[in-house]
Every structure is written in C-alpha cells, then in structure tokens.
Amino acid sequence: MSNYQVVQRLLKLAWRYRGWCAAMLFLQAVLMGLAVALVQLGGLAIDVIRFYSHDTPNFPTLPFGILFPVHWSPLTQVIAIAVAMTVVAIVRALLNYSYAIISGTLVHRKIVVDLRAEVYAKLQRLSLSFYHNQPAGTIINRVTGDVQATRAFIDGVLIQLSILAMSLVFYLTFMIRIDAMLTLVCLATTPVVWWSSIRFSRIVRPMYDQSRHLFDLLVLRVAESVDGVAVIKSLGRQSAETKSFDRANDDLLNQQQDVFRRVSRFGPSIQLLTQINLVVLLIYGGYLTSIGRLPLGSGLIVFAGLLQQFSNQVGNLSSLTGTIQQSLTGARRVFEVLDAAEEVSQPDDAWLPDSIRGEIHFHNVSFEYVAGNPVLKDISLHIRPGERVAILGAVGQGKSTLLSLLPRFYDPTLGVVEIDGVDVRAWDLKTLRRRVALVLQEPLLLSNTIGANIAFGCPGATREQVRMAARLAAAHDFIEATPDGYDTVLGEYGMSLSGGQRQRLALARALLTDPAILLLDDPVSAIDPETEHEILAALEEASKGRTTLIVAHRLSTLRGADRVIVLDRGEIVQQGTHEELMREPGPYHQVAQSQCR
C-alpha cells in the first residue's frame, strides 16, 4: 500500500471524528486569537508607559476605538491593561483545559477504542491461514501499538498540521500588518526548515518500519518462551533463551537509539534555525525602531511575540515529521489486517437445516496450503451418518487438514465437501461450526472455572447440562474431586490439569454443543495407556448417534472403529475394517504388527 493510499484511508478514518476535530480546531483558533491579544496588550502597556515618560509624542491607539476615561492616572491606565491581560490569560487557561479534555476523550475513549475493537473483530473473522502466516507477536502488536500509532495520525498529525497551517496564516497576517518587509526578512530561514523536515522524514521512515519489525520479533520471543516454558525448562535452555532474548532486546535498543540520535539532532537544529529569525529581528527591527519607523511596544515587542509563537509552531515540525512516519507505519499494518481477505466467509442465502444426520461426502477433494504443493490429493470418501471412522497416517500426511475442511477452517482447493448432501460452503457458518465439533490434540483451556471452560461454546448452558456433558466425557468424577468442583479456577492455560484431564474437559466442551459430527484429532496421543482406556470408554459413549472421525495411531482405538482410512502423502491408500486391513499387506498391517511386538 503506497503512502498516498495510507493517507487517503487515514483521512477517511478521521472523517468519522470530524465533529470532535472541528471542536478542537475551533478552540485552537480562539486560543491563537487570545495569544495574539496577550502579546498586543503587552506591547500596548509598553507604549503607554513610554508616552507618559515622554519617550514618544503620541498616545498609542487602543483596540476597538476604546478611550481611557480622562481622570485615569497613567498608573491606573497601565493597571487596567494588566487586568485585561490577566482576564485573557485566565480565559486562555480555561480553554486550554477544555482542549485537553476534548483531545483526551477523542484519543483515548473514541479513536483507540473504536479502532482496537474493529481490528479485533476482524481478527476473529479471519481464517486460520492468516494466523499461520503471521507470528503471534505481530498480531498482538497490531491490536496494541499499531492502533496507537494510527490514532496518532489524527491527533498528532492531522490536528497538529491544521493548527500549524492556521497559526502560520494567523501570525503571518498580524506580522505583515505590522511590517511586511520585516516579516519577509525574519522568515528567511523558514524554507530551509521545510526542506530539511521533508528530507528528514524520508530518512527516518524506513527506520520506523524496522523498529516495528524488531519489536514484533521481541514480542514473538516472549510469546514463544511463555508457550514453551515446560520444554525450555526440561531441556535446560533457560540461559540460552535469555541470551537470545537479550540479543533481540539489544537489536531493538540499538535501532531505537539510532532513531533517537537522529531525532535528537534534528529537533535542536530546527530550533537553532528558527532562533536565527529572532537575531535578524533584533538587528533589522531594532534599526527600524531607532529611525522611528516601528513603535517599540505595539511594533517591535508585539512582532517579537508573534515571531516567537510562529517559530514555536515551525519548530514543532521536527516532532511532527517523526509522528507522521510512525503513524504511517502503524496505520499500514492496521489496514493490512482490516483489508485481509476473509477466505472463509458466510455465504449469501446460507443453508440452515432443521436437523443434521451427519452424512459426509468428500468429492475429489484436493487441498494446498502453498500453491503447487498439494497436501490432500483427489480424496473421495463417503461416511454414513453415525459411522465411526478412524484415520491412520504417519506424521504430516494430511490427517488434520482433512478434518479441518469439515468445519470450514479452510475450503478445498479443488472438489467439494458435503454434509447431508449440501456443500459445506453453502452452510450457515455458525450452525456448521456448532454442529461439527473438533477436539484438538492440545486443547486450549482458559484461566477460568472448570464449568466456564466446558460451557465455552454454549455460555447459556445450565449447570445440569454442563454436568451431563462432563459425565459423558468421563470428566465428572475428577472434577468433583477438585477443591471447588465445577467452580475450581484453572491456572493460566489450565496448566494445573493432567493431559488426560484436559482432553476430557475438551471432549465435554465439544459434547455440550451436541454435535452431529465429532472430530477428534489424535486425542490420546500424549496419554498413558491407563488414561487412554478411560478416554476410549468415554469416547465410545460420546460418539453414539454421532458421525465420528478420529485420528488415531494406537491399535486399541483403530480396532474400535467401523472403518479405518489410511492416508499416505495426502491420498487414501487403504480403507476397511480392522479385520479386513489385517488380511491384506500394506501400511496398516505394518503398524498393527509393530504394536503387537
């Protein structure tokens, strides 16, 4: 996405908050007017004092044709101006406060919250392939840091640039009204400031991109080490992991220091250039005052005040260029998520069946994660309602992929998958996923109560329904033995449970949705034979009346299936009952033999 496109999208985003932005700009305009009024009142006070001390022959003109009452002494007149200055200063402070409140509300309670919610909602809709192609760290950073960087475009760039433009016009108008030539001379360095800002901006942009990338890597390291804490400890890799984290940390630090050094050099250089304007003013403006062409108070002093304000705004350009680049980098990453294709989406006129029989048809199905590299090849398979089918195959032969086509985690590259004679792509996605339950090898348990974990897919389920599902999954007894039963809170990721207990909770969670099709991806792979026996008994019960596909390697599971399918390099190479397959030579026979030894 080009910079131009990103800016266009950001402008569209900002348009949503136009009311807030307009209020902020209005307040800024008033604040600018008050700043000029303050400077002018100061100049006026000086000119009044000079008149009474006989430095100048003419009494200064008061604004709006106001005249001081004749009986006012010079001191009373100066005090009146001082009181007016105080009132203006108080109003300015109050408006500054209101500005801070409005800008804080817009930034923290509106833009960030809305955008974060939008990105998160989109992440929920994206298909699994998006997650597989992005490290977790990158995804987390997009919802957090990049959203913040994106909003900085609105309050830190758009609003600031508008304020800058407004103030340049505003202060310039007043300065030109005082003396056009003086204005031109004093602003001689401004084009240099603009030019260096644009050049600086081009230099730092790739540096900010690189920063975000290094930060992603750092978060990824943390996420991986948290996920793999048991493996790291068991292999004694703590110090190696710490070193690797330190390296990633140092890389980020070095890169950020480089950015910081450049930004730190640029800011003061710009300020130096703008200060030169003041030196020029002293020389040329002082000369004009000395020859009587420019009054001291309402001329030179007011001009100096205006120039100072103008220079401050121009000086802001240095920080503005950094913010622009940071926000463009962040926004590009946020828009990438918002624009990512939802490969699997809800069809129009979705098929919403009254009941599901659970009949499955794979018609010449092929699937590729990466184009040109098929993982499933021309699979044709018919599974009857209520049939229990085991899938056997070595590592990486496509077993999980075959299962994942049923709840439409992916759509086939070629061919059609049907449930009850209807292409799954035509099914109402929510119904399909509710009625096709998948239990993974490594079930995810959340840091919540056992009851809530089981009811994760059915938050409205009653306690009795939760218990029934747990009984069916042979989980009820061990749950009752925990300190608070169904109210026991599991540790983060449910770490306090054994592998077999986690599997049974996952099974109960799946059964609570009363699925017509139950998919079990190697549920007993990491479980000892004793627990396996318990889980198989639970599965026997749970799969009654449901079509069940179970990825399995152990003979004990394979034997209990109505049919076994053997997958090899994405193709079905054998199928039949255990007895039939034992009678023919082939991979099934070899696996069975190896387990009987």
Ligand SMILES: Nc1ncnc2c1ncn2[C@@H]1O[C@H](COP(=O)(O)OP(=O)(O)OP(=O)(O)O)[C@@H](O)[C@H]1O
């Ligand atoms: N998201 C992905 N992107 C690219 N390739 C993938 C992806 N997921 C799996 N694969 C590849 O597809 C092939 C089949 O993977 P799959 O997980 O379906 O095999 P499996 O038989 O279930 O293996 P296992 O027994 O290890 O679970 C493997 O070569 C794997 O590397």
